[in-house]
Amino acid sequence: MSTERIRHAGLRNKIMTAEQAAEFIQNGMTLGITGFTGAGYPKALPTAIANKAKAEHAANRPFSVGVITGASTAPECDGMLAEAGAIHFRSPFQSDPTLRNNINAGNIHYQDMHLSHVEQQMRQGFYGKFDVAIIEASGITEDGKIIPAMGIGHANEVLKVADKIIIEVNTEQNAKLEGMHDIAFDIGVPPHRKPIPIVGTFDRIGSPYLECDLDKIVAIVLTHAGDRNSKFAEPDEMSKRIAEQIIDFFSHEVKAGRLPKNLLPLQSGVGNVANAVLAGLQDAPFDDLEGYTEVLQDGMLDLILSKKMKYASATALSFSPDALQRFNDNIDFLRDKIILRPMEYTNSPEVVRRLGVIGMNAMIEADIYGNVNSTHIMGTKMMNGIGGSGDFTRNGFFSMFVSPSVAKGGAISCIVPMVSHHDHTEHDVMFIITEQGMADLRGKSPRQRAELLINNCAHPDYRDMLRDYYDRANKAGGLHTPHLLMEALSWHQRFVETGDMRIK
Numbered sequence: 001m002s003t004e005r006i007r008h009a010g011l012r013n014k015i016m017t018a019e020q021a022a023e024f025i026q027n028g029m030t031l032g033i034t035g036f037t038g039a040g041y042p043k044a045l046p047t048a049i050a051n052k053a054k055a056e057h058a059a060n061r062p063f064s065v066g067v068i069t070g071a072s073t074a075p076e077c078d079g080m081l082a083e084a085g086a087i088h089f090r091s092p093f094q095s096d097p098t099l100r101n102n103i104n105a106g107n108i109h110y111q112d113m114h115l116s117h118v119e120q121q122m123r124q125g126f127y128g129k130f131d132v133a134i135i136e137a138s139g140i141t142e143d144g145k146i147i148p149a150m151g152i153g154h155a156n157e158v159l160k161v162a163d164k165i166i167i168e169v170n171t172e173q174n175a176k177l178e179g180m181h182d183i184a185f186d187i188g189v190p191p192h193r194k195p196i197p198i199v200g201t202f203d204r205i206g207s208p209y210l211e212c213d214l215d216k217i218v219a220i221v222l223t224h225a226g227d228r229n230s231k232f233a234e235p236d237e238m239s240k241r242i243a244e245q246i247i248d249f250f251s252h253e254v255k256a257g258r259l260p261k262n263l264l265p266l267q268s269g270v271g272n273v274a275n276a277v278l279a280g281l282q283d284a285p286f287d288d289l290e291g292y293t294e295v296l297q298d299g300m301l302d303l304i305l306s307k308k309m310k311y312a313s314a315t316a317l318s319f320s321p322d323a324l325q326r327f328n329d330n331i332d333f334l335r336d337k338i339i340l341r342p343m344e345y346t347n348s349p350e351v352v353r354r355l356g357v358i359g360m361n362a363m364i365e366a367d368i369y370g371n372v373n374s375t376h377i378m379g380t381k382m383m384n385g386i387g388g389s390g391d392f393t394r395n396g397f398f399s400m401f402v403s404p405s406v407a408k409g410g411a412i413s414c415i416v417p418m419v420s421h422h423d424h425t426e427h428d429v430m431f432i433i434t435e436q437g438m439a440d441l442r443g444k445s446p447r448q449r450a451e452l453l454i455n456n457c458a459h460p461d462y463r464d465m466l467r468d469y470y471d472r473a474n475k476a477g478g479l480h481t482p483h484l485l486m487e488a489l490s491w492h493q494r495f496v497e498t499g500d501m502r503i504k
Contacts, residue, residue, distance in 0.1 A: 001222040005139040005169050014220045021166050021219035022048035027056070029131035030066040030089075032122070032158030035073035036316035036343065037095075037270055037295045038228030040151025042134050042168040044221055046077040053086035064088040068127055070153015070315070070343055071115065071294075071387060072096065074228035082108065091127075092118050093385035104381045112375060115294070115388040116347035119157040124189055133162035137210075138173035140220075145209035148181050148340065149173045150227055151316035152210075156183055156342040159212040166219045172226050176331045179208045181340045198351045201265050201290040202311045202339060231320045232298055235276035238435040242273060242402050243280030245438045246360070249431075251285065265292035267352075267392045268300065269361035270318070273402050275299040277360060282306060292357050294346050294388045296338065298323040304337050305330060311337045315346040347388045352395040359392030363401040363432075365412075366457075367419045368450040368470060369481055370426040370441045372401050378492050379420030386423050393428045405434035405459035411500040413462040415453055417469045418488035432457055446481040447474075461502065465491075 006012050022045060025031070035041025049065075056063035066089035067081065078096040081087050087099070091111040094100065103110045113121075121127060135155050139147040148155060149170055159165060184206035187194045197205055235243070253259040263286055268274045278299025281289065291300050291312030298320050303309035305326065317340070319327055327334065345351065352359075363372045364383065375386050393399040401424070403414045414434065426446065432439045437456035441449050454466045473482035491501045498504070 001171060001224055003222070005171055005175070006220065007142045008140050008144045011140055011144060011214070011217065011220060014217055015222060016219050018044035018048035018221050019051075021045055021221050022052050024132060024164060024166065024218055025049050025052065025065065026131075027061075027063045028065070030068065030128060032130050032133045032154065032162050033067055033069050033073070033077065034135040034151065034153055034155045034158065035077060036070035036151035036153035037072050037318045038074055038230065039316040039318045040070070040136050040149045040153060040155070040227070041073035041077045042136050043076060043170060043223045043225040045134055045166060045168060046080050050080040050084035050086050053081075053084040057085060066090070066127075068092070068118070068122065068130075068154075068158075070118070070151065070155070072384065093387045095384045100382060100384075110382060112382065112385045114347075114386060114390045115343050116349060116391040119154050119342065119344040120189075122154065122157050122161050130158065130162040131164065133158040133165045134168070135159065135165070135210075136168045136170055138170060138175065138177050140167070140169065141209065144214045145211055147178045147208075148183075148210055149177065150318075152181060152183070152340050153315055153343050155210055157344070159210060160186075163216065164218045165212055165216045166221065167217060168221045168223050170223045170225065172224045174328050174331055176335065180335055180338055181208045182206050183208070183210055183342065184345060187344070196345055196348055196351055198345065199354065201292050201313050201355060204339065226324075227318070229319055229321045229324050231322075232275050233272045235272070235279055238404050239273050239276035240280065241435040242433050243277045245433055246277055246400065246402075247280055247284045249438060262286060262288040262290070264356040264358050264397055265290045266300075267291070267293040267357050267359045267396065268297070269387070269389060270295055270297065271362050273362055274360060277402070278303060282308060292346070292352070292355055294343065301327060304334065311339070313339045313341060313346060315341055315343040343388070347391040349391060349395040352392055356397035357392060357395075358398045358400070359389070359396035360400045360402065361389040361393065363403045363414070365403070365414045365416050365419055366401060366429070366432050366453065367416050368453050368466060369446045370429045370432065370439075370449045370453065371419050371422055372424040372429050372432075373419040373421045374401070374423045376421035378496055379489070390424060393424050398430055399424075399428055400431040400433060401429060402433045405436045405457060406461070410459070410461060411502070412495060413459060413491065413501050415458040415462065415466065416491050417466065418483065420489060420492045434459075447479070465503065
């Protein structure tokens with residue numbers, strides 16, 4: 001592979017194979033690995049580490065590492081390492097099935113946490129010592145500055161705290177990514193932490209490059225491989241109905257004077273429903289939109305290409321194959337429309353609150369009082385993690401959660417008496433939207449919320465059951481937040497035992 005992406009002549013002496021670089025990884029180490037929702041993760045070294053782990057295990061020698069990423073990576077990173085039994089601890093967000101199964105089987109310790117907290121906790125030593133940073137780059141400049149790839153995540157911090165650094169330079173990434181990034185200064189630690197001076201979505205406050213102590217770089221691995229570019233499903237009727245309700249609501253809020261005509265900066269979680277909501281904005285009566293989000297996906301890219309959205313800030317670009325082609329074909333136009341930052345800035349509560357970001361995220365379930373579970377299946381099994389949804393929910397101007405009203409062919413109601421795991425409390429959740437309708441929870445007491453959620457959001461198959469539970473809870477006393485504690489989680493228990501929440 002060509003070495004021309006490594007413009008620093010001295011660093012070319014550090015080029016080696018992934019297998020050679022894997023020898024720097026020893027049992028018990030803690031690794032900081034870049035990657036954020038399928039973008040910016042190393043492509044070759046995880047496989048080499050996994051193969052080393054298998055060889056060590058075959059020789060009856062222990063081998064496992066702790067892994068702290070920005071967010072999810074891909075099967076050739078998280079999946080490969082988990083399958084090899086090479087991970088004993090993982091944080092903060094994941095989405096790989098093999099890794100998830102090992103977490104839920106108790107084989108891997110997993111800490112789920114708000115993404116805005118990760119870099120601070122790394123900086124202050126909460127994870128202990130970082131032995132090796134493994135980062136993906138699209139190139140290295142003449143003076144040794146690192147050109148990030150499609151995802152930054154926590155790369156800025158992991159380069160500072162790790163003892164050794166291994167860089168994968170990926171020549172598959174578009175060379176014109178150079179200049180799209182905004183790597184800001186070190187904000188410090190309390191009580192002398194500096195403010196983040198972002199007062200507009202597209203404010204540039206730093207440098208286009210990552211920097212590190214060049215003496216810490218022990219290996220450079222050349223790769224030529226694409227990111228995890230998953231195809232999105234075409235918006236179905238359920239997704240379209242959710243999108244229509246959100247757009248109608250935005251129009252109402254503009255008329256009421258609570259939103260400007262170009263709305264406020266938009267944040268959107270990952271997945272098909274979130275992408276459908278953004279796609280629905282193409283024909284909506286709003287122009288000059290702005291995005292301030294973690295992951296920029298197909299829907300937001302197309303809003304920029306159609307000039308409905310002026311610009312967007314994110315920490316990663318995660319596209320379907322078709323959208324990636326559109327991105328590369330139009331990168332000259334997009335270079336001054338998209339800015340990529342460390343996740344400590346994209347997810348900063350301070351900045352989210354200042355800009356008045358509208359947060360739109362997916363949920364697994366909500367209860368009749370507006371508490372939301374976005375991470376656990378039946379209270380015990382981790383799905384993916386909270387990611388940045390809490391950062392935007394707690395601090396956004398509007399906080400919205402979307403979901404189909406039922407799952408598993410109707411066997412699971414996504415509106416339940418009590419959530420089986422709390423991620424976002426009723427104090428932070430303003431709107432819940434299913435294909436059945438929207439519940440505007442602003443300025444409502446718990447009992448008023450229950451009426452709205454049962455009548456507007458629950459599936460018809462479950463409304464009578466929810467109404468029966470709520471009515472009996474009201475009669476039992478405790479009329480601020482009525483509950484029957486012996487029954488509050490019985491729906492989940494019934495599903496675990498019978499495979500269906502409905503009473504047959």
